[in-house]
Amino acid sequence: MPTLVDVKKDGNTGYRSIVVTRCDSGIKSLDDAKGKVHAFADPDSTSGFAVPYFNMKEKLGIDPASYFAAIPFGGSHEADVQGVVNGTFDTASTYQDNDVNGVYQRMERKGMIEPGVICKIWESPEITSGPWTFRNDLPAEMIEDVTAAIEQFPAADPEGYKLYSSFDPADENPEVGFIRVDHDRYQWIVDMRAWIKEQRRGG
Template identity: 55%
Template structure:
């Protein structure tokens, strides 16, 4: 994979002393790392990213006592390449983007935490969204029509819908008239509303949280304007990811900080997640995402065999 230009996502952070590591260990990683850079995927526009994570940035600065900087790349691959090039230390990734980063770095990244919902679930769903007033009521109605995917490294916006639609007999390469990449979830949904696309792949967490619901809250689309006609099996929520070559005490402390943000700063937690059903985080490891790595490889083989 070629190294591509990107707008790096940076987050500068220092870590408070934990009982496990003690003051000496905390100071030890500070002597090696003076800036912690933090990547965020481009599921929405950069301005909204900045606003959503501003309180979290303040939370880290308050608890860590160092400057925090956040940036987002113009594509998912920008964040993945930044991790691979050691240009950022941490990133919030979707499952497929994590799998891409794991493959790109030959296992040089590790997941730290993932999302926990109030019903105990730890996943979300890919959906195919259409205008509610359109004639499209099922995937059968989309034959020969345009289905926009979000990004090649998006789990819910590409890998999962592509793979599952193919398994269900809807070969994306031949069944739809066109399958462009919109660049982001919000752009795809807006394209549906504006008539640029007949349908778009995006995600929901539940009936009240997801990309379409968030866009209604932000006034980008109207309530009742977008419906979904296809829903995937549950997808494992993506992880906060760290470069594996970082000091262990730094990784464990960042993991602890993120795990504690719901209790220590509920406002920052609510803003950064944008999901009233998310109540916290769970610790995760690579085994949780191994099937995503395998799914991405199978999709690559399918497309390569077809000359795509």
């Protein structure tokens, strides 16, 4: 059973799949992207394929195979974004941690693409990071005691926590502690993985 997950300074406990387009494309939402070329990153990518594909088909009623004019794989997140910049793709799937830190934002900072060219038009529910977990057959009191001890770690041993979290003074959004999570937090991800597995078996 999951109990705790790392939390960043900005409150994030994971990352999100996003769909991007050129800001000047006139595409403001997935509705506008119908009949356009949409690139997924890689068939083995969680945020670049599984999450957007599952959400489009199961949550939004969009079958990518027929909704878009074509759904090529760009090969990587950076290639997806670059393809949108170049006009090879109208939209593409990639990911971000938050609105200032993600694939296209890092590409802007590195000078790989011009700032202000890429805009986000959709984002997934949070893909929550892997949690601290315990076997279900362990005593509930023991699970609570250990969970509480881990929760107190950042305050009880700040230097030790810096080592645990690989603290980098230059990181503007470091890990700052833990928050409690339960199985429900991960259920949609479990469902998605089962769904993807079934699609591949059927395909």
